[in-house]
Amino acid sequence: MEDKKPDNIVYSETDGYNASILPYGTSVGAPAIRVDDLVSWKSRGITNVNKQFASKFDELKAQYQSLIEEFEWNELVYNSKFSFEPVIGEIYHLYRSQEGFDFLSLIGPKEWNKEHIGTFKLNSEKKWIHLP
Template sequence: MATKKKKIEKRPDLVVYDENKERYDAAFRPYATSVGAPQITLPNNGTWKNSQIYKANKHLKAKYQAIKAEYDALIEIMEYNELVTNAKFTFEPLIGETYHLYNNSKQEPFLSIIAPDSCSFEYLGSFRLTSDYLWEKVKQNDGTTISKL
């Protein structure tokens, strides 16, 4: 069984010949094929990439700092809640009312409705019970909230 092989003609590297279509197709290529053609250069994306990386890192850092600030605020609220909840008090606190936290003579915290200027115990802070049953620290003189989400 004899197979018929085509004789492959050796062409110079400069010649663009398509073996499948059996034709010269330099004119059909999307790129230059002659030595005298303009040089093919890739665009320099380095500066664009660097600026995008810089912008992305700035955005992510800002987002991280915002999340960290929110986390720190939550930790602070949790610590205030733990402090006030573990204090001694003999009444049921009402939502929206401001209460004052003191240390007694045994350095045990207790919650009171008595204002700091009318009490001789060590003053620890004033707190308001929110509708979510969380204690938020308030300034004693004008009643504005210090820590709030």
């Protein structure tokens, strides 16, 4: 009759008793082999990354809206009538005439009874900055 080994003993015909060199536990007292829960790790990662993308998207959207608003103000001022060369750093006021066209002036809204559209300052890049 063959020499039978108990189930809890690790024996190989080629290597013999090799329990000490195996990468996993071989006795009843060895720690259990558990598969990591990658589904929850992935879902947490996806949630965090999606929040970052949403935050960055909202930030870019706000920058885009600000850029569009800045463009529209500049277009409005550059398409208005003025008969002088604006000086960088000076404050100018944009008005709407009774005839319906826009014009730029140095006269402030408190000193003149015209429809005031906005107050602007010309920066060094020749961009009109809308002042509140």
